[in-house]
Amino acid sequence: MALPAIAPYRMPSAADLPANKVSWTPDSQRSVLLIHDMQRYFVDAFTSGASPVTELVANIRQLRQHCISLGIPVVYSAQPGGQTPEQRGLLLDFWGAGINGGPHQKQIIDALAPAEGDIVLTKWRYSAFNRTQLMDILRQGKRNQLIICGIYAHIGCLQTASEAFMNEVQPFFVADGVADFSWENHQMALNYAARLCAVTTTTQQLIEQLRPQAIRGGAPLSRQQIRADVVELLQQDAALGDDENLLERGLDSIRLMSLVERWRNTGAEVTFVELAERPTLTDWYAMLTSTAQPPVEVAAAFQRGVRPTA
Incomplete structure (x- = not known):
């Protein structure tokens, strides 16, 4: 039940985006950036130095820096290591024990290491809202948009987008800022999000739209x-x-x-x-x-x- 080795596939581009059902626009005053589960345990399943992980990391870095420059809060989710069977719950049946108790697997990769002022949430289930303070962070900051990037697109990222939608938070699903087990899984996540709960977009489209109001x-x-x-x-x-x-x-x-x-x-x-x-x-x-x-x-x-x- 270990994670599968992920064969390289090309990262989707703007031409691959499905038609969005809504035309929400990201706003720097309303947004929070979520970097989802970019831990060594998950990233190591990809082929190092190949697509889509090379573009994934580069695009998240670029988006994170842009959000910081605009004062958009940056939140990370990270699963704990060495969970007991009780803590693991039904995930144990699907995925086994998960991250081990050592220091390596649970760490967020060096290229995306959280900085001072970033928020790191301990995440227990697929959705980054489940048993975390993410909704409190949004509400206390009077923010109702969530930019989602990270892995894996059709599992935790999509579940998080769906739960955001059901709590009146507009999700923005970054098509080239997420990655998955395969091209098919990746596209499934984009299609579901665009049809039912989110706006699918690209890193460059978001950067273009996320500008100070006077410029935009x-x-x-x-x-x-x-x-x-x-x-x-x-x-x-x-x-x-x-x-x-x-x-x-x-x-x-x-x-x-x-x-x-x-x-x-x-x-x-x-x-x-x-x-x-x-x-x-x-x-x-x-x-x-x-x-x-x-x-x-x-x-x-x-x-x-x-x-x-x-």
Whole structure:
């Protein structure tokens, strides 16, 4: 039941990404970077000096440095060595005893060694949320996005992404910042994440998007762009009326959150509740092309039957 030796395979690129179901945008003020289980025990299963592990380590290093420069917290997960059968639980049946009690196997590889200020969580099960303080770290920091990299993609990384999603945390699954037993397992993880719980992306795409707001923001939204974005998501024609209730035209909470994320990336200061409470293009033109926006009661949006979760 030891880990299998992993044959080399090429690391996925941007061309291999599946179509994402949502258009969430990473934000340096909302994100935490998770480096998942990059311990010698797991990394040593790969063929040293070959793909995908060479790209894996290089990309995580680059992403970690970029996150540090933006003040994004860096969290590591690491499984303990020398677990008792009681501590190991059902993992014992699937994977055996796991990491031994010595100092070598449990260490995070030197190339990604945690620095002062990084957080290292002791991880007991597939998900990095299970029996750890990861959710507390996110909530206390008022952060609701989790960038996931590490190994193995279709096991712990994917389980962590799924649990993040179920706790209202947006996961970003770094396609060339994770690795797996095989190309097939790797692609399975990407496809599942994109369809059901996360945004799949690449290291370079994340670095491009994770910029200070002053750099990332572009020109103010135009009326034409606002309409085009709505028409695209609703798959409606351009005859959509400016004063129509967009909720009645099929704009559900998932699509509405996608619009919020898209427009925030342009520098617009807008919230889910503000759009949901006044769901017409006319109102949105006024909100998104104005620098001053009136406060909105959360209860008003709820009375219209919209929730900020699917």
